[in-house]
Amino acid sequence: MNEDGPLVTQAYVCKAKGEPFALQDITLPPMKATTVQLDIVYCGLCHTDIHMRDNDWGISNYPMVAGHEGVGKIRKIGSSVANIKVGDMVGITWIRDSCRCCDPCLAGRENICVEGYQGTFLSSAAGPWG
16 A cells, blocks of 8 residues: 555445445555555445435435445554554444435434445445544
């Protein structure tokens, strides 16, 4: 990984409704003061991932990286991240990044926030997990 450039990692990506997850390279968003990068160590497969792949709830965006039951080891932290450090093992839940403004959030369904991040079916991840 180039520490100064974007993080390119491998992920299982679903390109369209109902298609299988396929391994491919993706580029993660750049680091911000409020984000962390981690290496995914474990990730569960939940039936929710199948619902998202098939767009059963009408909220899926493609291409998508599913997964919301991840465990990872912190690789890098943003400058304003507190309470975790490089090397820590962390769990990642699905409700980690809700906007609290969209219709699902306002209805108390933050787990299907339309502004949510991609999932944990990948080897490295970046997200607002500080």
